[in-house]
Amino acid sequence: MRNKAFIVLLAAVLAVSFASLAYAGKRTHPSKLKYEPLRTTTPQATEINLSNGLGGFFIEDHEIPVVDVVLLVKTYFPDKGKYGLAEMAQWVMRNGGTAAWPPDKLNDELEYLAASVEVYGGNLSTSIAVNCLKKDLPRILEIFGDLVMNPAFPSDKIEMKRKTMIEDIRRKNDEPNEVSRREFSKLVYGDHPYGWESTAASVNAITRDDIAALHKTYFHPSNAIIGVSGDVTKDEIVAMLEKAFGGWEKADVKIPKVPEIAVAPAPSVSYAYMDINQAYIAIGHQGINSNDPDRCAVNIMNFILGGGSFTSWITEKVRSDEGLAYHAASRYTSDPFAKGLFMAVAQTKGDACSRATTIMIDQIKRMRDAGPTAEEVKKAVDSYLNGQVFDYESKTQVVRRLVSLRFEGRPLDTPQKDMAAYAKLTVADIKNAALKYLQPDKLTMLFVGNAELFDRPLSDFGAVKEIKLEKE
Secondary structure, three states, X not given: OHHHHHHHHHHHHHHHHHHHHXXXXXXXXXXXXXXXXXXXXXXXXXXEEOOOOOEEEEEEOOOOXXXXXXXXXXXXXOOHHHXXXXXXXXXHHHHHOEOOOOHHHHXXXXXXXXXXXXXXXXXXXXXXXXXXXXXXXXXXXXXXXXXXXXXXXXXXXXXXXXXXXXXXXXOOOOOHHHHHHHHHHHHHHOOOXXXXXXXXXXXXXXXXXXXXXXXXXXXXXXXXXXXEEEOOOXXXXXXXXXXXXXXXXXXXXXXXXXXOOOOOOOOEEEEEEOOOOEEEEEEEEEOEEOOOXXXXXXXXXXXXXXXXXHHOHHHHHHHHHOOOEEEEEEEEOEEOOOOOEEEEEEEEEHHHHHHHHHHHHHHHHHHHHOOOOHHHHHHHHHHHHHHHHHHHOOHHHHHHHXXXXXXXXXXXXXXXXXXXXXXXOOHHHHHHHXXXXXXXXXXXXXXXXXXXXXXXXHHHXXXXXXXXXXXX
């Protein structure tokens, strides 16, 4: 009986196997598969405006009973002597609560309601983000409005954050990657706010009055942008926001313009000693403004050069072909208010430092002088266009993008225009961008590590300036 069952089972397996082989012979090879053109549909947002001057965007979404709200407030750099003010103010704003909602009470309420309120940002903006169930929205907006308008900034929380920031500064030279990133920015931007950093002196100089003054100066409805998405109607959310922010004081806020970046620094070679076996390499120069008409071409150029994972030139030559680096890549950023950064980086063994650097420079020159092939451009463009799908995964993402675009002063249809621009890019466009925006003969070069382990003297690249890192 057992043998008979085995024979039946074997016959069934063989039948399935032969059927699979026959079917496999009819399959289309993956290289010959045809796909419909990629199309993305952007959820339609409507503008909302409150009576106090607060405006922004709203997308209705009834898929799940949840609402997301983000409020962006425009701010500005503090004096250099009090750099770190924004970081401290944002943390204390969230963790210090208000008179009506002290920290413990606030956190208990949010935990009970399974809601979140987060405060984050940089020097040029502070964002307060809320996520909650639809049924709890009136209660959460009450807390939200109070936190935005009446933060307590308690002294004990200020001192707690000050200690944390001082400890972070004390340990700022522990990570060579962070040292490289920070010092490279300082070299490229010079004495511009984009190159500043917090120091123990600047953090210790910050007072509660400074934090309160920052809030009083910038936190007004006409200087903020709100974005809402979720399980509410426009009429419902406008009514709730009018109630939550009805007492928000109006004021005419003037934000200074971000200073122009100084003329690009002369080519240089800098070195920071760290007692490590690896070498951290950063080479590059100033990037571009976000409104530059060639921005999309520059993005594709950099994708091929070093931003496109393992197939990009720098990654493939330095990491895959030569086996010289744990990490090798490049990025070319744009900035909406000044200029971004072009930065090619590698982390390699000390005795491969100069060799890896030379290959990176060669790839930058190759991009500028020869440029990519038509196939490389097509693959890069396709990758960029396919990646846009993930930018529309949620209505919250769309609303937040609109808030950011308005904050940056850029057209709201920028994503749609970008899609069209990427699709039209040619090899000639990428070559022109490389010729115009890559400067391999004017590189700022920074090496972090132990020069005694390097394969060649750094002076082979030019006169070397040593950066003395502060000791703990």
